Amino acid sequence: MVMGAAGSKLEKVLGDQFPEGERYFGLENFGNTCYCNSVLQALYFCIPFREQLLDYYANNKNLGDAEENLLMCLADLFSQISSQKKKTGVIAPKRFVYRVKKQNEIFRGYMHQDAHEFLNFLLNELVDILEKESNALKSPPEALSPSEKISNGPSHPVMNGVRKEPIVTWVHKNFQGILTNETRCLCCETVTARDEMFFDLSLDIEQNSSITSCLKNFCSTETLNAEDKFFCDKCCSLQEAQKRMKIKKPPHILVIHLKRFKYMEQLGRYKKLSYRVVFPMELKLNTAEDADSEYILFAVVVHVGSGPNHGHYVSLVKSHNHWLMFDDDNIEMIDESTVQTFFGSSQEYPGNTDHGYILFYECLGGKS
Template sequence: MYGHLGRIGSQALYFCVPFREQLLEYYSSHKIGADAEDNLLTCLADLFTQINSQKKKTGVIAPKRFVQRLKKQNELFRSYMHQDAHEFLNFLLNELVDILEKEDQAAKKEGETLSPSEKTVNGPKNPQANGVQKEPLVTWVHKNFQGILTNETRCLRCETVTARDEAFFDLSLDIEQNSSITSCLKIFSSTETLNAEDKFFCDKCCSLQEAQKRMKIKKPPHILVIHLKRFKYIEQLGRYKKLSYRVVFPLELKLSNTVEDADSEYSLFAVVVHVGSGPNHGHYVSLVKSHNHWLFFDDENVEMIDESAVQTFFGSAQEYSSNTDHGYILFYESLGANKS
């Protein structure tokens, strides 16, 4: 199962061009060889370099070294049970960050002077990151995927607004039947009233008060990863159920719920699709855009598809449908990043 998930995750990330270029640059600057000490970063860099340096126009590369390291690193990935692509992506990105930070700290201790391409860059300290991102280092993983959310709470008695920032690598969105990414993002940023048992402790009033709370995107990321929450725990059933809801994800997305209220424009370049009727079994496939063409990846099988075929993975308009292929993780690249 994890050889499969490793392929799907690698495919989506490989076609994330700025991430791929920086990973290939990391590989060449660190001169990683077959005898290098394995970690997830060196294994992924080696895999990307193998793909990038292939002279054949067609063929298959099995991510054996990467998958072996993944299983060694995390016991969740050692079984053949169906695992979650979103958990895999989160684990991988956070692990890459940890490795880069440890390398940076080790280099500083040894007094090494690294080239700009090898350095992680100092970024602003964020003491309000709520444990998500305490360190002042900003790696190239952060530069690609990290955005900042701000959680604003306004006391309805004294009108004082309390803001708390937190970093994110992806946005997990609740979904509704026959909706769209835009409407899901509006719900994500909608105002919620805190009252009764959920009152907010206002520091200015020094007491519990009714308040209004909302989440806004303070800093949009270069690569916006959106995770659709298709697996929901149903208390009556006592288990998780897959929501096959139809959720339209556009090829071009305007992110309008930002702090500056300025639209950020994004272009879709990859979709991880969950195939199957339930959360405990199924299969992952991916759609990626390369050189203005859409490709469909199903393990070692690759075919070119028409752009209009992307909409067949929006989901099912009816609760009971034979269609079980649903978009699960979406990758958007900022058009502003391309222009700059």
């Protein structure tokens, strides 16, 4: 295949240091599928997720009536990569891409697609499949009401007037965190708190900033007044209030999406922000309990190009203390210092258009 030379070059570079049992395989691009390939590589090198997906595959691959769904297609692809005899090469994720396009018309055409939108779709789809499987094991199909049968999302059915606990799948265990949305009425001081689940944090970005400052802004206090007043249940009226977000429970895998595409009213279209946003190799996340969770960067999905409707995606991955760049079917080793070249540009008209877009951090110190 095309990448034979690049693959063997990588083997030569790593030599005796080639990690035992690891596989580095590029993914073929079917015209516009770099958005999919870059996210798949980041997920493949998310080791807890990969291991659980391969376990799932081992337990389900022999089920005769196993439905051809997105979860099985992904598990099959990861299994193909991990069981290759060769250490490096290229795989065509044809079955998986076909399933994605069949499942979601957004990804059917040949337009440039958004990697973050794809990641969201994929994780939610996996959760839906796992929840349905779990519900099917708990109750025979005839016991389900028609509304439960067609429910297509995290359902929380009520049994005998008691709300059943939502199902926690291994996808949740890896990626789900909890935010608390707190609103304090400035008249009676009552605090209303609402929990929200998240699989990733989408952060607004500013020029010459850092992930830490973006997270601080995300959690900063905002005053609701004038037309934005808050209806306080205790005062039974609209009141001025203060609102803030807190990270109540951090996820084991923290996915940060930098909002690099902004709608410009004056232009009537989206524009890419090439702002320089520093993302550290190690990140401390301050949580609601004021305890610091420590994270280490292991993957970055990079958007290459000057606008939202065209361009390319590659992924940078840390594996066994080496950094690699996966560009569809091509893989090369890079220095850790090279990762900094993807922070963005401090100039308004950058020469370099390769910018970090989705960051993947893993929590140190075991599963949270």
